């Protein structure tokens with residue numbers, strides 16, 4: 786995989802009215818109804834056309850499918866299509882763990898990774914549920930922090946074989962059905 790075209794400009798930057806439209810950002814949250822369905826279809830078609838001509842299409846697609854569980858419309862794909870692509874490619878992407886990066890705000894208190902690890906080390910026999918209650922966060926947040934600590938200490942070594950760009954583009958052509966897209970055709 787190469788990101789050598791990183792310096793080129795993302796075409797969606799110039800079209801925030803489409804790419805940041807609530808219907809595209811959160812299609813599953815949108816109120817159902819014929820009007821919204823029509824608007825979503827139009828927005829999707831417009832966004833897809835912009836992505837078609839974007840110089841970052843390939844790297845954007847790879848990152849949105851393989852590296853990050855991004856929201857909204859990206860690289861010519863809806864979130865549902867990216868789920869299909871990951872299934873086809875055997876790729877599993879963890880949801881963006883904003884808690885682990887930024888800390889979890891509970892009331893006025895900020896929870897950070899070191900705090901979770903310290904409390905766990907001080908109370909090794911307590912259940913993770915109890916730890917979550919003490920910290921005022923969810924069990925899944927505690928689990929994420931513990932997993933991160935294990936990975937950092939080398940206790941868990943994961944070997945992740947990422948698909949090649951060509952496989953991602955081929956899966957895209959199958960799922961999205963877009964051999965018409967210039968950048969996909971280039972490697973087909």
Ligand code: SF4
Pocket residue numbers: 795796797798835836837839840841842843845846858859860861
């Ligand atoms: S391919 Fe990615 S960077 Fe380019 S316009 Fe689409 S969403 Fe934006």
